[in-house]
Amino acid sequence: MLDPKLLEILACPACRQPVTPDEAHAWLYCRKCAVRYRVEDGIPIMLVEEAEKWDPAREQAGPGTQDREQG
Numbered sequence: 001m002l003d004p005k006l007l008e009i010l011a012c013p014a015c016r017q018p019v020t021p022d023e024a025h026a027w028l029y030c031r032k033c034a035v036r037y038r039v040e041d042g043i044p045i046m047l048v049e050e051a052e053k054w055d056p057a058r059e060q061a062g063p064g065t066q067d068r069e070q071g
Helices: 004-009 065-070
Strands: 027-030 035-040
Touching: none
Parallel strands: none
Antiparallel strands: 027 035
16 A cells, blocks of 8 residues: 555656555556556556556546456
């Protein structure tokens, strides 16, 4: 789990908007850019070139739903 203080200061490197973790804290989501950043061993990988596209319109339960649908 990511430290709540860290989550307060993390922002999307592309647009500088706040990011939101999924329930498992495996991904951080930027709604404005529609991308997600992975978290490896508790370390957010906040690199624009490492971000994955994400479709917030497909979700109804919030960030992390796509992972459950795919796996």
